[in-house]
Amino acid sequence: WARTVRGLLLDVSGVLYDSGGDGGVPIAGSVEAVRRIKASGLKLQFCTNETQATREKFVKKLQGMGFDISVAEVTAPAPAACRILKERGLRPHLLVHDDLISEFAEIDKANPNCVVIGDAAENFTYANLNEAFRVLIGMEKPVLLSLGRGRYYKETDGLKLDVGAYMKALEYACDVQAEVVGKPSKKFFESALAEMGVPPQQAIMIGDDVVNDVGGAQRCGMRALQVRTGKYR
Amino acid sequence: WARTVRGLLLDVSGVLYDSGGDGGVPIAGSVEAVRRIKASGLKLQFCTNETQATREKFVKKLQGMGFDISVAEVTAPAPAACRILKERGLRPHLLVHDDLISEFAEIDKANPNCVVIGDAAENFTYANLNEAFRVLIGMEKPVLLSLGRGRYYKETDGLKLDVGAYMKALEYACDVQAEVVGKPSKKFFESALAEMGVPPQQAIMIGDDVVNDVGGAQRCGMRALQVRTGKYR
Numbered sequence: 160w161a162r163t164v165r166g167l168l169l170d171v172s173g174v175l176y177d178s179g180g181d182g183g184v185p186i187a188g189s190v191e192a193v194r195r196i197k198a199s200g201l202k203l204q205f206c207t208n209e210t211q212a213t214r215e216k217f218v219k220k221l222q223g224m225g226f227d228i229s230v231a232e233v234t235a236p237a238p239a240a241c242r243i244l245k246e247r248g249l250r251p252h253l254l255v256h257d258d259l260i261s262e263f264a265e266i267d268k269a270n271p272n273c274v275v276i277g278d279a280a281e282n283f284t285y286a287n288l289n290e291a292f293r294v295l296i297g298m299e300k301p302v303l304l305s306l307g308r309g310r311y312y313k314e315t316d317g318l319k320l321d322v323g324a325y326m327k328a329l330e331y332a333c334d335v336q337a338e339v340v341g342k343p344s345k346k347f348f349e350s351a352l353a354e355m356g357v358p359p360q361q362a363i364m365i366g367d368d369v370v371n372d373v374g375g376a377q378r379c380g381m382r383a384l385q386v387r388t389g390k391y392r
Numbered sequence: 393w394a395r396t397v398r399g400l401l402l403d404v405s406g407v408l409y410d411s412g413g414d415g416g417v418p419i420a421g422s423v424e425a426v427r428r429i430k431a432s433g434l435k436l437q438f439c440t441n442e443t444q445a446t447r448e449k450f451v452k453k454l455q456g457m458g459f460d461i462s463v464a465e466v467t468a469p470a471p472a473a474c475r476i477l478k479e480r481g482l483r484p485h486l487l488v489h490d491d492l493i494s495e496f497a498e499i500d501k502a503n504p505n506c507v508v509i510g511d512a513a514e515n516f517t518y519a520n521l522n523e524a525f526r527v528l529i530g531m532e533k534p535v536l537l538s539l540g541r542g543r544y545y546k547e548t549d550g551l552k553l554d555v556g557a558y559m560k561a562l563e564y565a566c567d568v569q570a571e572v573v574g575k576p577s578k579k580f581f582e583s584a585l586a587e588m589g590v591p592p593q594q595a596i597m598i599g600d601d602v603v604n605d606v607g608g609a610q611r612c613g614m615r616a617l618q619v620r621t622g623k624y625r
Contacts, residue, residue: 283518292544292553310565311525320525324561331560332543332553 160382166202166357168348168376169193170366171217172209172312173389175226179315182220186388190225197227202355205233206348206364208307208341208371210277210322212258214238234351236306236341237262240275243340249302251275254291254325256282273302276329276337278309278322288325295333303329307341309371313390342368343375352379367391393615399435399590401581401609402426403599404450405442405545406622408459412548415453419621423458430460435588438466439581439597441540441574441604443510443555445491447471467584469539469574470495473508476573482535484508487524487558489515506535509562509570511542511555521558528566536562540574542604546623575601576608585612600624 172178175189196203205228209217214233221228237259244251250267253260255277263275274295279287295301309321326337341347352362359380366372367389376383385391405411408422429436438461442450447466454461470492477484483500486493488510496508507528512520528534542554559570574580585595592613599605600622609616618624 281518283521285514285516288516288557289550289552292557293551296544296551310567311529317522318526318529319522320561320565324521324525324565327564328553328557328561332557334543 163361164201164363165361166204166352166355166363167196168204168206168351168355168362168364168381169196170342170364170368170372171205171207171221173367173391174365174386176221176224177313177315177389178209178211181315182223183315185224185226193226193228202357203232204351204355206342206351206366207233207235208278208309208322210236210259210306210341211256211280213262216258231354234347234354236347237277239347239350240304240306240340241266243304243338244273244275249273249304251304252291252294253277254282254287255279255306272298273304274329275304275306276322276326277306279325280319283320283325288328292329292332295329295335301333301335303333303335303337305337305339305341307371308337308339308343309368311390318390342366342371343378345375345379348376348379348381352381396594397434397596398594399437399585399588399596400429401437401439401584401588401595401597401614402429403575403597403601403605404438404440404454406600406624407598407619409454409457410546410548410622411442411444414548415456417548418457418459426459426461435590436465437584437588439575439584439599440466440468441511441542441555443469443492443539443574444489444513446495449491464587467580467587469580470510472580472583473537473539473573474499476537476571477506477508482506482537484537485524485527486510487515487520488512488539505531506537507562508537508539509555509559510539512558513552516553516558521561525562525565528562528568534566534568536566536568536570538570538572538574540604541570541572541576542601544623551623575599575604576611578608578612581609581612581614585614 252271305326308323364376364383373383409418485504538559541556597609597616606616
């Protein structure tokens with residue numbers, strides 16, 4: 160079956176680099192691996208749940224580490240969320256990282272009728288969580304969009320709680336179920352495949368998260384590989 | 393059946409007073425209600441999930457508002473947790489309110505083999521949550537004790553996320569189920585009833601939380617009343 164493979168989806172954090180306060184460090188061999196994949200003629204799309212920066216900043220950081228990567232090659236949750244917000248006339252209260260806010264520049268945020276939660280990192284303060292909770296519980300029918308549902312990830316200084324943990328806190332407090340934008344949502348993988356122009360049965364997803372990368376891809380009809388870097392334990 | 397009633401369990405926050413950064417304010421009529429209950433000859437025990445202060449401080453605050461209350465009349469989660477920790481040889485990493493820490497003064501906390509989470513309020517920082525998570529995920533078999541499982545409560549300046557929301561975040565991140573100490577645990581109600589010396593069928597629980605007060609008490613064979621103050625919406 161390996162001969163039928165025409166495209167790869169690559170997770171980034173934990174696969175190509177370990178993120179961290181210092182910007183992070185590339186994982187040994189990964190810069191060369193991306194170069195070789197591209198040289199081989201295989202199609203390649205980076206499929207990330209990264210929401211600590213705009214795609215532009217994210218790509219710049221990776222280019223700085225030596226990766227051959229461009230913005231158009233990155234499928235990320237924030238642009239996908241913006242499409243959903245526009246389609247459904249949703250005005251978000253944002254609980255996201257400071258560096259992600261500009262992705263939502265075009266979106267009307269007055270008088271919010273939903274909450275969008277991303278990996279807000281240092282913005283996950285007691286005050287900000289209470290504020291997002293109050294906005295949500297104040298709605299007649301609370302709508303919570305979550306940019307991913309990861310449990311945790313590895314940074315250079317250790318494991319960190321990911322957005323999924325905070326999503327669960329709000330879900331429980333408000334008795335709602337979040338809509339997940341990003342991996343492992345089927346729609347998200349499908350849009351990454353569409354960017355490559357490769358059908359699922361001719362693509363492989365490579366990631367370090369057995370649920371969000373491997374499980375999500377398999378449910379879309381892709382094969383998937385789990386690497387032993389990043390959060391792998 | 394009302395004639396068979398010999399004892400009352402009273403929730404405190406949201407029933408007798410609304411808590412807040414300023415110490416809180418009594419709910420109209422509640423000081424007088426406690427006085428009348430005691431004058432009637434009914435037995436009375438205060439059954440609270442309050443974990444933002446030691447019982448001593450908590451009682452002093454309520455006395456300052458005019459309530460007739462003493463430490464021995466209060467059943468609270470921290471002393472119950474200390475009994476469990478000692479019985480099972482557990483050494484806790486504490487994620488609790490600063491003012492609760494002295495309740496655990498007698499407990500060995502070196503080289504933790506469990507995490508105890510309470511309503512840590514301002515101590516629910518991103519750093520503290522990550523630290524508790526790392527201690528927990530680093531255990532071969534993670535043990536998480538939660539002082540209550542409330543969703544939220546009302547303070548004078550608005551609704552606040554309660555310990556249950558943060559408990560859910562850690563449960564999800566570590567794929568564990570917390571053991572709840574405090575309401576609605578059956579063991580906790582039973583120890584409050586034992587303090588009064590009244591069997592469940594002769595007692596009524598009065599609270600503002602339909603799950604933790606009313607549901608929990610009913611599962612112990614008590615009758616229960618929900619008041620329309622506090623978090624009632």
